[in-house]
Amino acid sequence: MYTRKGTPDSEMEAACKTETPTLEPSSATQLPEGTNCLACSEDGRYLSLGHCQGLSVWCASSLICAAEWLQDRVEITSIQMTRMAETAYLLGTVDDMGVARVFAYHCEDIHLLHVINIMENINERSICLTFEVSEGGDYGAASISCNGALWLEVYHFPLEAWLKELEMALAQKQHSNSSGDVDMKWSPVAMVIEIKPLQISAGAAADGPLEVVQTMDFLTHCLALDVDTSCSRRAFNTDVGETKETNESPRRCTHHFLLPCGPNPGERKAKSQPAGLPVAVCVWWSGSHNLLQYLLQKAPKNKPGRLFICPEMNQLYDHKHLFKNMLPVVKSSCLLFEADVEAMPDVLWPNAKKILCSAVSRCTHYIAVGLHDGLVCVWDRKSASPLSVVPVSVTDSPFSKMQFVDDWPVSADDSQTFTSAEVHLLVRCKGGAIHAVTTGRGTRSCTVQLTERPKHSGDLLTVTASVPFLQSLSLVVQRNGKMFLQDVVNKTTVCLLIPPTSHLVAAPCNPVYALNTKLRALLIKAGDQDPSCSSSSQGGSQSQLLIFHFGESDIIKQYIVTPPVSPQQQETWSCVTLEESCDLYLQQRALSVDERNKAIAQTWRQLQETAETQQSCSQLESSRK
Template identity: 45%
Template sequence: MYNIKSSTSSEMASVSGSARKLRKKPLVLKLTNASQLPQNTNCLACSDDGRYLCLGHAGGLSVWCATTLNHEAQWLQERLEITCLHMTTTGETFYLLASIDDMGVARVFMFNLECIYPFSVINSLEDINKRNVCFNFEISEGGDYGAASMRCNTDIWLDIYYFPVEDWMRELKDPKLSANMKWSPAPRVNKIMPSAATMTDFSNMLTHCLVLDDTNEPPRHCTYHFLLKCGHSHGQNKPKSGCPITVCFWWNGSYNLLYHMLSKTTKFKQEPQPSVLWPNAAEIVCSAVSRCTRFIALGLSNTLVCVWDRLAGAPLSVCTLSTDSAFLRLQFADYCLACTDITQTLTTGEIRLVVVCKSGAVYIMNTRRGKATRSVQLSQRSKDSGDMLTVTASVAFLRGLVGKQLTTSLLVHRNGKMFMQDVVNGATVCALIPPTNHLLATHCTPVYALNVKQHILYMQGVQESTLCSSSIGDERPSQLLVLRFDEHDVTKPYVVSQPQSPRLQAISVTGEEACNDYLHERALSMEERHKSITQTWKRLQETVASDLQ
């Protein structure tokens, strides 16, 4: 189960040689200046059906048509600036928006055709000295649930909300209700405190096996992921297709990944206990979830990467990465192909992970159950601060320009340079440049969005002349830069349709099927596991012998 990194020198040499050949003359694509952006545009978000682009800016938010960039609707309020935005499709013509403003106030909106309706303020400002500040707010795909990381003075916690989306859509269709704007409330179904991460009131056997969090400083951040149904069917009380059933999360400084079941109403009068706790060998520093939410990858402080398989209820692999830098973030590279069928046996498909280190080094890790994990370094440690990566985003709709798999990623550096990279061999296959006399608006934190349905990249840019003539603190106009991959002969042949959303896949497996799959996998991987164990014991014996000399 615990696989040590295994990359032969011949594999590394082959990959490096292929990458060097393709890096000589990378293709160049130029973005176009499409439209003027509102003042202080801080964030962009695309609807998951690809029809709309939402913009957060000074004074509120706006919704544009994603293809024509025509203005569709806006919601404005004085002395307010939207800094964070999230958008998801809830119905054929309904979209749920989640926002955070510059005062840390979280809001929920519903966009329907030509109007944006404010539905709920998550944390209203009552006492300025005791106000709850939201610093992270996301909604699940489809809008059934929302999670908000809150802070009040030195206290921090995670709030889980249930959004009655179907009631809201029905109320919007009723002229009397929509005129009064008295919407159904969004109940808070859970308030999770960091103390839940140290709960050990499980069975005595588990209590001795768990890793207890022992940190001198209180947690300051919570990372969470909504998870779809991925497990055994029990006949009755099945959730609707695509609705998340649980949320997993971890607090900074914690060794443990925790789970809480989602509900529509508050069930606990006291602090809820985690329904599942998965301990790890070291402190968790970053995490990622596959598109189907079956696989969860955790980057640990001791350069271990653990990939958990929710269907098996155990790690798919645990491997170490030979690096002298801490992990910054993880990303599933080609999860669209790896997870299209959750009922497949556990032996099919290989999971690819992109690992970004704080030093700027980037690795690709290939892993599958019962096989040795292979890792290849795609880029070296950054020698200059301008070469540090600020964006690594999987371009799921663009087939690898070198291979046949969905392995292309968008890379943006702090110096404003943009590339498309094949993450299998590290080849820089395409360079992206802004229009003439334009730069990215903010190199360290680029404002961008990927439209996976319409195959469009949106970036915020500014004119060089405006940047040079403006004084510090002046408001500078910015432009929306666009790259339409369908319109370029170079990339058009590689554009593929996005696989069906896992929300629409009604998938369920029985306990017997899951058990049979696991036993079948164990039988097939027996020879490989025996070989791995033999090699491990040999290395241990060699280490002991060298220490005794």
């Protein structure tokens, strides 16, 4: 609980002096004891809460508890909710002991479907660091840590079987008139892929005969560079008497689910799959330069990988990447054997600098990475090439977080330009500064600094979240508990969000909040009553949930837009063959021919003007000489 220096009354007076509108919560309700997290479903109907004795599901409109799952000594610290059917919702949770669970909410009942990491041996206890369920509930990804090792596990959930079993459980409960949970054996979860940091020899890109080095695949070379960089840092620490284990944090994994997008490798079957079903997962490890894509296709059973061993070089090679290009003399000396191999990435996006943060657009067509030395690279999955590389003048601190902004206003000048590939990003630095990046193919990249680095620690930003139903507005929460809506285009504060005088924002360094897109509301946890408030009651120390309805404010109504359609609900573009991809590309080129001709003519005019100016300057200098 962070106590801010100013009181809500003083902030209200300051806001009035600066003529900044204020918005107070329209309603509030008491939260369960020890509420640590909350999440809204995509349709806005339900709100899920994790607390110190389990979890509960509330109706979002009435704020009445619909169901709860309680268990002693189970404190839920992370929760996610997604709709898997019309009346069924999937919940993914992580507790304070690092155990991940999958629940289902169906007809006012919560059922425990699966435990991700069950502790069988206390000496080999696995801890779940993060757990994410894809929208729609088809897949789940958990980063697991055990005895210093870290890896990512991706699961496929049997939704159809679970829905049938939920209906059976409901029928059994109604038949027996029992109020407790029905004993049901739920269908098992299948692990699709296990991803570990690849162990590539640091000298793999330079060792061996010249002929073999020339045939070394680009994938192995890029991965070896990452390992070589890690070894260099470890050697430096060893020289000064320090070890990697005590001075370097373990490698963390960041992942994103990817939807079908064009004729990328392995996505040719996407057309036969339901729209919105993820087909791949994008992964990068801390300290790495590379983005790695793995397809979500479970390998056939009893078909291990085929490796080749060359006795002369004492190396193992994957037949897909190297053996087909080996010289005949090298092939003849290799021995073929069957073995289980680690999952290898299907697509690799190399970057010049170390990756610090990443984000994926809502349609997952674009992947943005924030790199060291202030570089922002946006990758286009359709063309499998960089959309743009933008340098951002960062002098105070490196990047810490980035996100796409979907509802960026289009000016009158831009409405006549073909900007279908234009993207907008918000990039936050560790020092607190925020930059807006606009880039795209065929457009000039632009960077604007929205906020400077705060002078006081209390003004540091803890939350900068784009509000999907408010055009170009971002929710900002500071460490001192101050909340406001910021216009990222005009760089102005649109509205201050003022909690009641009896409460403050709970844990503003890590606030518990959720945005309800359908109800156009912000739900945020308010902490214990302010001790300095004279209206404090004796038993009023229970946390409350504050609800700010943005649709009720006249100041904010002008920014309200229709929320974008979920990528899982819209038809996802996918081409089965390269010919179809080329046809679509040519169609887009034909539709944009007028705009491109105008842009070319304008560029030629600028070049002529620049040439005439330089020629005039040269003639003037010659006449002076």
